Amino acid sequence: MLNGYQIIDADSHVFEPSDMWEQYLEPAFKTFAPSPDLKIKGEQVTHKISQQVRDEGANQIVKAHPMSVLHGFDSESHVRAMQEMGIDISFIYPTYGLWLLAVDRMEPQLAGAFTRAYNNWLQDFCSYDPYKLRGVGAINRHAPEEMVLELERIANFGWKAVYLRPNPVKGRLLSDPAYEAFWAKCEEFDIAVGLHEGTHSLLPTTGADRFDTRFALHACSHPTEQMMALLALIEGGVLERHPQLRVGFLESGCGWLPYWLWRLDEEYENLHWEVKDNVKMKPSEYFSRQCFIEIEPSEPYLPEIIQYIGSDNLIFGSDYPHMDAKPNVVQEAVQLEARLSQTIVQKILWHNPARFYGVE
Numbered sequence: 001m002l003n004g005y006q007i008i009d010a011d012s013h014v015f016e017p018s019d020m021w022e023q024y025l026e027p028a029f030k031t032f033a034p035s036p037d038l039k040i041k042g043e044q045v046t047h048k049i050s051q052q053v054r055d056e057g058a059n060q061i062v063k064a065h066p067m068s069v070l071h072g073f074d075s076e077s078h079v080r081a082m083q084e085m086g087i088d089i090s091f092i093y094p095t096y097g098l099w100l101l102a103v104d105r106m107e108p109q110l111a112g113a114f115t116r117a118y119n120n121w122l123q124d125f126c127s128y129d130p131y132k133l134r135g136v137g138a139i140n141r142h143a144p145e146e147m148v149l150e151l152e153r154i155a156n157f158g159w160k161a162v163y164l165r166p167n168p169v170k171g172r173l174l175s176d177p178a179y180e181a182f183w184a185k186c187e188e189f190d191i192a193v194g195l196h197e198g199t200h201s202l203l204p205t206t207g208a209d210r211f212d213t214r215f216a217l218h219a220c221s222h223p224t225e226q227m228m229a230l231l232a233l234i235e236g237g238v239l240e241r242h243p244q245l246r247v248g249f250l251e252s253g254c255g256w257l258p259y260w261l262w263r264l265d266e267e268y269e270n271l272h273w274e275v276k277d278n279v280k281m282k283p284s285e286y287f288s289r290q291c292f293i294e295i296e297p298s299e300p301y302l303p304e305i306i307q308y309i310g311s312d313n314l315i316f317g318s319d320y321p322h323m324d325a326k327p328n329v330v331q332e333a334v335q336l337e338a339r340l341s342q343t344i345v346q347k348i349l350w351h352n353p354a355r356f357y358g359v360e
Contacts, residue, residue: 001086001088002085002086002087002330002331002334003086003334005086005334005345005346005349005350006088006346006349006350007086007087007088007089007316007330007333007349007350008087008088008089008090008091008315008316008349008350008353008354008357008359009082009085009087009089009090009091009316009317009318009320009330010091010194010248010250010292010294010315010316010317010353010356010357011091011093011194011196011250011251011294011317011318011319012078012087012090012091012092012093012317012318012319012320012321013092013093013094013095013319013320013321013322014073014078014092014093014094014095014122014125015072015073015095015096015321016094016095016096016097016118016121017072018034018035018036020117020121021033021034021100021114021117023121024117024118024120024121025113025114025117026113026116026117028113029110029113029114029117032110032113034096034100038096038099038100045099045100045103045202046099046200046201046202047200047201047202047205047208048200048208048212048214048217049200049214050213050214053214056323057323058323060323061321061322061323064321064325064327065081065320065321065327067080067081068080068081068321073321074125075125075126075127075128075129075133076128078090078092078133078320079128079129079132079133081320081321082132085318085320085330086330086331086334087318087330088132088350089131089132089134089359090132090133090134090318090320091134091136091161091194091353091357092122092125092126092133092134092135092136093136093163093194093196093250094118094122094138094163095322097114097118097138098165098196098198098201099198099200099201099202100114100118101114101115101118101138101140101165102165102167102169102198102201102202102203103201103202103203104169104170104202104203104204105202106142107142108140108142108143108146109143111140111142111143112140112142112143112146112150114138114140115138115139115140115146115150116150116153118138119135119137119138119150119153119154119157122135122137122138123135123157130158134159134160134161134357135154135157135159135161136159136161136162136163136194137150137151137154137157137159137161137162137163138150138162138163139151139162139163139164139182141164141165141169141170141172141179142169142170144172144176144178144179144181144182147179147181147182148181148182148185151182151185151186151189151191152185152189154191155189155191159191160190160191160192160357160358160359161191161192161193161194161357161358162186162191162192162193162194163193163194163195163196164193164194164195164196165195165196165197165198165201165203165225166195166196166197166225166226166228166229166249167197167201167203167204167205167225168203168204169203173232173236174195174229174232174233174236174238175232175233175235175236175237175238176236180241183238183241183242183245184242186242186245187242187244187245190244190358191358192246192247192248192356192357192358193245193246193247193248194247194248194250195226195229195247195248195249195250196250196251197221197222197225197226197251197252198221199214199217199218199221199222200214200217205217205220205221205225206220206221206224206225206228207219207220207221207224208220208221218324222251222252222253223252223253223255223256225252226249226252226256227256227260229249230249230260230287230291231260231264233247233286234264234278234279234283234286235275235278235279236278237277237278237279239286239289239290239291240278240279240280240286243289243290244290245290246290246291246292246355246356247290247291247292248291248292248293248294248315248356249291249292249293249294250294250317251294251317251319252293252294253294253295253296253299254293254294254295254296254299254302254305254314255299255301255305257287257293257305257309258304258305258308258309261283261284261287261309262284264282264283264284265282265283265284268282268283269282284309287309287313288309288310288312288313291313292313292314292315292352292353292356293313293314293315294314294315294316294317295314295315295316295348297316297329297332297333297335297336298326298332302336302339302340303339303340306340306344311340311344311347311348311352312347312352313352314347314348314352315348315352315353315356316333316348316349316353318330333345333348333349334349336348
């Protein structure tokens, strides 16, 4: 709690220990454990990360979170950082897993082994304090036939959320028929789906074929892939067929959303006859009914966005402990009461993410 506000961090991260993959991978896959520099059998699993970016990112993280670095970003240091920031509950996404599980050419069986290893490790990580540390499970989109099985295993952990990359995987959009059973089971189990992009991955990514700097790649990848993901879920009928499904769009800011909803509504008005089997109402109505989006407290147009889409679909995430995360971001979020209202700020910090993630 900070300044009287209960706070759910809808988007925090772990730094997976480099030796955990070998420890948690099943015996048949241990030889594929990535090296500390994220290579599998000598092949890099990331794309266009310069040494300058690596070094500067490491320096920023050490400066922002020295004690967490000292303790290897273990469970205890994560909880300690939460207490210092004033966060009550954190939903936890991967760091290296965002790349490792996003190698488009990876064999489905190997991707499944990495998925299970990560989920088993994260379960142990969160067991330090299961109330404060909430796992968000990984799902193997490389093998659609495995997705429901892993979802059932995650549900047995007691977790209430999974994450997916918004990008195409092996040519399949999120609306691909191969995923239909997965969406149905998420709806049945009341499990939220967080969509989280990761720059520098070996998946098809907007901008990756045009630019080389992190400045350009990071600017392109997060908002644009989320825009494409929302379009796929609407145009492909996923949100129409699964009205109880909850989907969150994370770490991309929310400024793109009003334009994109306006644009899709305009297209729907003119071309509804083309998508009438999958889209029965305006795209903005699907978003309002079942989607959530993570804000950045520094976005200057939040009052105007709330005028346009309301405040019920906005959530907050710290992005701890990544290089992009501001050390004072939680304080900035609380200070939004000067621009919004205490009621709206509490919705963004607690009530909305509690609805998204099914926090009782």
